[in-house]
Amino acid sequence: AQRVTQPEKLLSVFKGAPVELKCNYSYSGSPELFWYVQYSRQRLQLLLRHISRESIKGFTADLNKGETSFHLKKPFAQEEDSAMYYCALSGPGAQKLVFGQGTRLTINP
């Protein structure tokens, strides 16, 4: 079964501290992994995908197939990073997304 698990519903860190949002997945095969973000009063939007291997707004995420994880990291958190973050997966070449429960990240000044 396809499943995405984000163990932390809430995460609070101070500005300038490192951030790591955890994501584990269950999928028989090679999925595509994504991180979506929803800022306050805004719609859900794509932050990054594992295939791109890029850094967006200072965030990176590495796909670890051995641990079936796709944790989102940022070395120095900023207040504007406060948002709801969702990890999601899809089958290779497929468009249908399976979302995790989401983690609300709060960056304290």
Next chain:
Amino acid sequence: GAVVSQHPSWVICKSGTSVKIECRSLDFQATTMFWYRQFPKQSLMLMATSNEGSKATYEQGVEKDKFLINHASLTLSTLTVTSAHPEDSSFYICSGAAGAGSYEQYFGPGTRLTVT
């Protein structure tokens, strides 16, 4: 980025009535549109996938006759909640993807449905 709109943004209806929610892609052609449901403090659950001109594909456990989806054009999909009941109260979100194999979905702002 591409923009998806939803109308209405919120709606209150009486039990037993039907409600239609529109999802429009404003600046791109959405070959595929998705409808999600989100309960308070929970994740988005995919309800159905619709391709323009085809019947929607519903996820397991989603009643096809209750949640009617129409994707008549490349820029418009509608979700009709028929004979709504209080348990249908939820946040409904649509998204659009441009072209087959396009990985990115562009999300609408959502529609809050309250059934009294």
